Amino acid sequence: MNVPRPDRPKVFQPQMPASWWLKHPKYFLFMLRELSSVFIAIFLVVFLVQIAQLPRGQEAYIAFVQKFNAPGWIIFHIVALLFALYHSVTWFEAASKILVIRRGERRVPPQVVTAIGFGAWGALSLVVLLLFLFLRS
Amino acid sequence: MNEPTVTLQVTRYHPEHDEAPRPQLYSVPYREDWVVLDALNYIKDQIDGTLTYRWSCRMGVCGSCGMMVNGVPRLTCAAFLREYYPQEIRVEPLTNFPIIRDLVIDMDDFMQKLRSVKPWIIREGDRPLEEGEYRQSPAELEYYKQYSMCINCMLCYAACPVYGLEPEFLGPAAIALAQRYNLDSRDQGQAQRGPVIASHEGIWECTFVGECSVVCPKNVDPAAAIQQAKVTTTNAWFKSLLLPWGKR
Amino acid sequence: MSTKRMMEPFWWALFGAGGTVAALLVPIHLVLHSIATPLGWVSANTSLFGHPLVKLYLFGLISLPLYHWAHRFRYTLYDLGVKGMRQPIAVLCYGTAVVGTLATLWILLRV
Numbered sequence: 001m002n003v004p005r006p007d008r009p010k011v012f013q014p015q016m017p018a019s020w021w022l023k024h025p026k027y028f029l030f031m032l033r034e035l036s037s038v039f040i041a042i043f044l045v046v047f048l049v050q051i052a053q054l055p056r057g058q059e060a061y062i063a064f065v066q067k068f069n070a071p072g073w074i075i076f077h078i079v080a081l082l083f084a085l086y087h088s089v090t091w092f093e094a095a096s097k098i099l100v101i102r103r104g105e106r107r108v109p110p111q112v113v114t115a116i117g118f119g120a121w122g123a124l125s126l127v128v129l130l131l132f133l134f135l136r137s
Numbered sequence: 138m139n140e141p142t143v144t145l146q147v148t149r150y151h152p153e154h155d156e157a158p159r160p161q162l163y164s165v166p167y168r169e170d171w172v173v174l175d176a177l178n179y180i181k182d183q184i185d186g187t188l189t190y191r192w193s194c195r196m197g198v199c200g201s202c203g204m205m206v207n208g209v210p211r212l213t214c215a216a217f218l219r220e221y222y223p224q225e226i227r228v229e230p231l232t233n234f235p236i237i238r239d240l241v242i243d244m245d246d247f248m249q250k251l252r253s254v255k256p257w258i259i260r261e262g263d264r265p266l267e268e269g270e271y272r273q274s275p276a277e278l279e280y281y282k283q284y285s286m287c288i289n290c291m292l293c294y295a296a297c298p299v300y301g302l303e304p305e306f307l308g309p310a311a312i313a314l315a316q317r318y319n320l321d322s323r324d325q326g327q328a329q330r331g332p333v334i335a336s337h338e339g340i341w342e343c344t345f346v347g348e349c350s351v352v353c354p355k356n357v358d359p360a361a362a363i364q365q366a367k368v369t370t371t372n373a374w375f376k377s378l379l380l381p382w383g384k385r
Numbered sequence: 386m387s388t389k390r391m392m393e394p395f396w397w398a399l400f401g402a403g404g405t406v407a408a409l410l411v412p413i414h415l416v417l418h419s420i421a422t423p424l425g426w427v428s429a430n431t432s433l434f435g436h437p438l439v440k441l442y443l444f445g446l447i448s449l450p451l452y453h454w455a456h457r458f459r460y461t462l463y464d465l466g467v468k469g470m471r472q473p474i475a476v477l478c479y480g481t482a483v484v485g486t487l488a489t490l491w492i493l494l495r496v
Contacts, residue, residue: 016302020302034458035461037453043419048489051493051496055495055496077420084415088408088411094345131433136430302466335394367394375398
């Protein structure tokens with residue numbers, strides 16, 4: 001890749017520091033975006049472990065879920081929520097660059113793709129909320 | 138009469154007597170209409186003729202004068218002193234490239250990668266003259282036009298942390314230019330470029346940091362080109378898996 | 386034509402699917418199950434969990450974002466400068482996601 005050049009005897013090779021992502025705000029935000037996937041995964045594991053209590057009965061499940069009102073868990077989940085929101089926002093903005101949708105000769109504007117993403121996010125969240133609140137036995 | 142001045146901190150590296158690059162301060166006149174390149178030319182003409190750097194058109198079309206200005210990859214012909222004055226302006230060679238001398242970097246790696254994506258129209262056979270010219274509608278032009286704006290200034294490589302970490306990475310401009318030809322209706326070379334851009338050192342190294350598109354002075358949006366290449370490559374991958382008898 | 390099929394597009398497709406599921410559905414579920422229910426703002430709703438369609442939905446909701454995490458975490462480790470261990474890291478990340486998928490399947494079947 002870097003072939004030795006006799007006419008360039010002492011090319012200086014800079015080293016990239018492992019802390020490169022701390023050097024610029026944009027790089028730091030990128031790392032936060034990547035980190036969001038960890039918090040989302042942890043929440044889903046917690047959710048799964050809660051569901052796993054269901055075969056033990058309704059009271060066991062509710063008692064287990066109540067354990068998560070400990071301040072540590074609430075704070076963790078608020079932080080996780082912030083990361084999840086950051087993931088959603090950056091995801092729909094990224095989608096507008098990736099999804100090239102053409103209708104005839106014109107391309108759907110990227111802002112429209114992002115808006116559709118946000119719209120779907122809001123609509124689905126509302127549906128889930130309503131089902132959770134009102135579809136009960 | 139005291140003309141206002143601005144201080145430039147410029148990287149100097151003369152391998153015949155320097156072990157490593159070091160900063161040097163210069164005081165240059167501050168003019169409203171001057172760009173950083175004007176300041177560098179003033180230094181070379183009036184203060185220190187040994188300063189070495191690349192430049193050419195001084196109007197943002199040749200891609201020669203890319204350098205780091207206060208830590209951000211810029212075309213120095215497009216970075217006005219008034220954006221920074223009265224603060225000190227730090228001028229360094231483009232990040233992620235080996236430094237040959239002062240502000241001049243070694244671009245052999247980029248040139249080799251650019252060549253590897255075959256950035257020209259590939260035809261399975263040339264049309265005879267009698268058949269006339271290749272015709273392209275405005276819509277077909279729009280498919281790839283943005284990616285054709287690349288001036289090979291390499292600011293995107295300086296902004297890309299993946300290129301800094303993994304020198305094998307093809308990089309934003311090379312992949313965007315591969316897409317420029319892949320999306321050109323006159324081109325028939327996707328099959329030749331595919332293995333290069335869809336390799337491990339190609340599109341899959343990219344983690345969509347997105348800084349390449351932010352610093353691009355011509356709004357090429359190489360990040361979009363790379364992600365779109367991921368989509369087309371993935372679609373083709375699933376197609377060949379699920380419909381192996383399909384046309385290649 | 387290479388005889389060994391590269392797996393990158395496959396993992397990237399799962400990453401995209403998982404990321405989309407996470408973007409659309411994780412925030413509301415996070416609020417409902419991990420904040421609102423423990424804090425008593427709403428009462429737990431277990432009646433839906435037994436329904437097969439709901440179980441299918443939960444399978445997708447929980448397992449797909451694991452592949453989003455796996456792919457992103459793998460490349461984050463690369464971006465943090467971890468060299469020379471690329472293959473083991475990839476195996477560890479996707480392997481964990483696969484284990485998570487199987488665990489999700491097993492748990493949901495028992496509900």
